[in-house]
Amino acid sequence: MADLRALAKEVLDDAFLMTLATQDAEGPWAASVIFVADKDFNIYWMSKSDARHSRAIAEGGKVAVAITASWQENKERAIQIEGTAQRIDSISPTIMSALSAKRGKKPEPDTAAFILERGLIWYKLTPTRIELIYNELFDYDRQRVL
Numbered sequence: 001m002a003d004l005r006a007l008a009k010e011v012l013d014d015a016f017l018m019t020l021a022t023q024d025a026e027g028p029w030a031a032s033v034i035f036v037a038d039k040d041f042n043i044y045w046m047s048k049s050d051a052r053h054s055r056a057i058a059e060g061g062k063v064a065v066a067i068t069a070s071w072q073e074n075k076e077r078a079i080q081i082e083g084t085a086q087r088i089d090s091i092s093p094t095i096m097s098a099l100s101a102k103r104g105k106k107p108e109p110d111t112a113a114f115i116l117e118r119g120l121i122w123y124k125l126t127p128t129r130i131e132l133i134y135n136e137l138f139d140y141d142r143q144r145v146l
Helices: 004-014 052-059 093-102 111-117
Strands: 017-024 027-034 043-048 062-070 077-088 120-134
Touching: 004 062, 004 077, 004 120, 017 043, 017 052, 027 043, 027 052, 043 052, 043 093, 052 077, 052 120
Parallel strands: none
Antiparallel strands: 017 027, 017 062, 043 120, 062 077, 077 120
């Protein structure tokens, strides 16, 4: 039997962007953001605090995410996540370095200052549900990871 957690982690490691879905008084909204994940499947990203999705998170925090690592026909690999997102005031150097590396940049000593200067805020998504799409192994049957 396949290790669903390992396959889900593979998707997270191979993917670059996620589509973040939120809901506010104006209705549903989706935004693409660069992300990183930790070993517990928590998702981290940076956004401006005045972005529509950031304001929606401040109002409630319920979010959904779609992440696709491969679109190749019959080999699609993706995950869908439901959970709660929140602003966080500090981030581990490991997560900061991982996001810089994913963006193809070397972490600079003044990365924290760079983030503050541009008005960026760190966010964390704690998943309550994760579903895996891995067509090569499971065809179109989604697998519940969490």
